[in-house]
Amino acid sequence: MFIKLNDRxxxxxxxxxxxxxxxxxxxxxxxxxxxxxxxxxxxKFDTVEAAQAWIATNFK
Structure with missing residues (x-):
């Protein structure tokens, strides 16, 4: 499975x-x-919690 990291x-x-x-x-x-x-x-993320939330939503 592929996830989009950024535009490219x-x-x-x-x-x-x-x-x-x-x-x-x-x-x-x-x-x-x-x-x-x-x-x-x-x-870049502002907080560790924001980075963890991004991981949780994109890696299921």
Whole structure:
């Protein structure tokens, strides 16, 4: 199954092995990994709860 990450990127959810929520300098981002390799990162979120809500709605 594919989910829309942004205007140009779709993720294959069957290949994602790990999701990490990181606090970076400009906000909070979700990082997506296949094995040990980061393959994508999300848009910025204001809070960790907003990032968790995005994950809950898009990864069912």
């Amino acid at each position: 990127v779709y993720l294959n959810t069957e290949r994602i092995t790990r999701i990490k929520i990181d606090e970076v300098q400009d906000g909070i981002r979700i990082r997506f990994y296949e094995g040990g390799v980061q393959v994508a990162k999300s848009q």
